[in-house]
Amino acid sequence: MMMSPKARDAVNSEAVGDPSGSYSHGIRVGELLFLAGQVASLPDGTVRRDSVAGQVRQALRNLDAAAVAGGSALTNAVQVRVYLRDLADFEEMDAEYRTHFAHPLPARTTIQSNFTDFDVEIDAIVQVSGRGGSGDPLRSDPDQGSTA
Secondary structure (H helix, E strand, C coil): CCCCCCHHHECCCCCCCCCCCCCCCEECCCCEEEEEEEECCCCCCCCCCHHHHHHHHHHHHHHHHHHHHHCHHHHHEEEEEEEEEHHHHHHHHHHHHHHHCCCCCEEEEEEEECCCCCCCEEEEEEEEECCCCCCCCCCCCCCCCEEC
C-alpha cells in the first residue's frame, strides 16, 4: 500500500535552530511523531560542553521544542534512545533523565557511541494524541536562565 504525500509531515522548530544536515527535527505519521536525535545545541548552533547532566537537560529541552512544534510534548514520549560517548556516565545521565519524565516512563535504550564533539545525543518517538500539556515542564536551568 502506497502512502499519500500527506501521510508524512515534517516538523521543525526555530527554538532548536536549523538542522545541521539533511534531516527534519521530526516527522509526524498519524498519531506518532518521530524526533531526530538532539544534542546539547543552542539555537545559534553552538554546543554546550558542560556536564553530562547539563547536556542531557539541553538535549531534552531541544526534543521538547521539536515535540511542541509537532503538536505534542516530550512528556508523551513512548520510546527514547540515549547515546552516550562513555557508559561510565550512565548514572549521571539517568539521574538527570529521571527528573524529566513521569510514570509510566517511556521505553528506553542506552547505547554507547563514538562521539568526539559532545557526550550525549537523544532521540524519541512521541504520541501526538496522548495526554500532556503544551510543553515538557523541564525544570529551570541556572546556566540558561529559562524553563523550557
